[in-house]
Amino acid sequence: MSDKTQVSTAAAPRRKNTRLPAEIDAQLLSQERRAFLRKGAAMAGSAFAAGTVGASGAGAAPLAVPDSNKSMGKPIPATEYGMPSKFEKHVVRRRTDVLVNRQNWSDWSMTPLQYQPGIITPNGLIYERHHAGTPDIDPDKHHLAIHGMVRQPLLFSMADLVRYPSVSRFHFMECSGNGLTDWLKPASKTVQQTHGLLSGVLWTGVPLSTLLEEAGVDPAGKWAIFEGADGSGHTRSIPIEKCLDDTLIVYASNGERLRPENGYPVRAFMPGWEGNVCVKWLRRIKITDQPAHFRSETARYTDPMPEGKWRQFSMVMECKSVVTNPSGGMQMKGPGFYEVTGFAWSGAGKIRAVDVSFDGGANWREATVEGPVMDKSLTRFKIGWNWNGQPATLMSRAVDSSGYVQPSVADIRKVRAIVGFVQHHNAMQPWSVNAKGEVTNVIGQV
Numbered sequence: 001m002s003d004k005t006q007v008s009t010a011a012a013p014r015r016k017n018t019r020l021p022a023e024i025d026a027q028l029l030s031q032e033r034r035a036f037l038r039k040g041a042a043m044a045g046s047a048f049a050a051g052t053v054g055a056s057g058a059g060a061a062p063l064a065v066p067d068s069n070k071s072m073g074k075p076i077p078a079t080e081y082g083m084p085s086k087f088e089k090h091v092v093r094r095r096t097d098v099l100v101n102r103q104n105w106s107d108w109s110m111t112p113l114q115y116q117p118g119i120i121t122p123n124g125l126i127y128e129r130h131h132a133g134t135p136d137i138d139p140d141k142h143h144l145a146i147h148g149m150v151r152q153p154l155l156f157s158m159a160d161l162v163r164y165p166s167v168s169r170f171h172f173m174e175c176s177g178n179g180l181t182d183w184l185k186p187a188s189k190t191v192q193q194t195h196g197l198l199s200g201v202l203w204t205g206v207p208l209s210t211l212l213e214e215a216g217v218d219p220a221g222k223w224a225i226f227e228g229a230d231g232s233g234h235t236r237s238i239p240i241e242k243c244l245d246d247t248l249i250v251y252a253s254n255g256e257r258l259r260p261e262n263g264y265p266v267r268a269f270m271p272g273w274e275g276n277v278c279v280k281w282l283r284r285i286k287i288t289d290q291p292a293h294f295r296s297e298t299a300r301y302t303d304p305m306p307e308g309k310w311r312q313f314s315m316v317m318e319c320k321s322v323v324t325n326p327s328g329g330m331q332m333k334g335p336g337f338y339e340v341t342g343f344a345w346s347g348a349g350k351i352r353a354v355d356v357s358f359d360g361g362a363n364w365r366e367a368t369v370e371g372p373v374m375d376k377s378l379t380r381f382k383i384g385w386n387w388n389g390q391p392a393t394l395m396s397r398a399v400d401s402s403g404y405v406q407p408s409v410a411d412i413r414k415v416r417a418i419v420g421f422v423q424h425h426n427a428m429q430p431w432s433v434n435a436k437g438e439v440t441n442v443i444g445q446v
Ligand SMILES: Nc1nc2c(c(=O)[nH]1)N[C@H]1C(S)=C(S)[C@@H](COP(=O)(O)O)O[C@H]1N2
Pocket: 126, 127, 128, 129, 130, 131, 132, 173, 174, 175, 176, 227, 228, 229, 230, 232, 233, 234, 261, 262, 263, 274, 275, 276, 277, 278, 279, 280, 281
């Protein structure tokens, strides 16, 4: 049979004739459904006592043939960059609705974590945080310099950089300002607003250690200064140990070159450390014998301590988790079985366990941590819940491979001062469900 015959419109009626009769379809479907429910009941025990999960119970009615079965679909264009279905338009990054900042170039947009089914954030949904907007950089004109206390200063074009041996690694990236509006009382409604300065990404690039080996770091070189090519000239000082350990010079995310807003054509990435150190649009790395004490290491990105002092260089993002389904702004569809899901992550290693409470922290159940469980990566957890229709308060608590347990705001208060908007908020996030099934942010209220 020629290609032409296969794609002719004659295929439509023929296909229709070869379909299973509708009643056989329905029979198969109900068999499958019974098998699914049996399996579910075996897995989740009493969780399925309420009967169906969400599928409606119509077992034997013949299925209607949808219009999509009766006509040809959209042909493949000669070239195309694929986009999500038009029915997924709500799955978008959103600017903050708490700190309205429209006149300011320093801005951020958040990842819709409530709609993210797995540990990867698609490139168009990776959160954005910039201090002076996104520059438009021609990769053919861009260079990265390594200089300062080195044996031989080096200048790389993008073409040079991509020739070096590369690695691909799954890691989360989180802004240390994630959650800063929601310490003591709820300001944000959704998990996108409370936790969306967080993304899970497959980063590809060159280990910085490779480039530093070639440059030859002076034994007295203890810090490296990273500078971006954007309007903010963003700069950070990084200890040489981190540079030689797992720091990456990244040019791709999730299988394609970085998006402009995430640092195209090249950025730094320090796994597990606050997003701010991951300098985008990277143009130079200067080796020095001491930190430079830039604005983002003094006036910003420091932690207030109880004695009125400020702590600098607290760059590891400590263990954290959040329930994303259900989460703020959602509406439960009546009592019955729910799979509660969320994310856990730690800048200090892997996720060891996640507990979930349904009564505001009085009792806890251990959730299933879904593999692969990777170092400094978003990790998914899930737990079955049979909602009885009564008010409930959900929250999660993660433990990482170092044994560190995610704190409450009260726990953090014992070791740090909390004054208004401050960074490094890794406390547990409570969501309350009322009898109507409305889910709201109740941080500071339980
Ligand atoms: N050059 C440059 N790098 C930068 C920034 C910036 O404004 N300019 N913002 C930093 C901050 S605060 C964060 S959280 C991350 C955000 O990276 P993203 O926009 O790819 O999510 O980039 C960091 N690197």
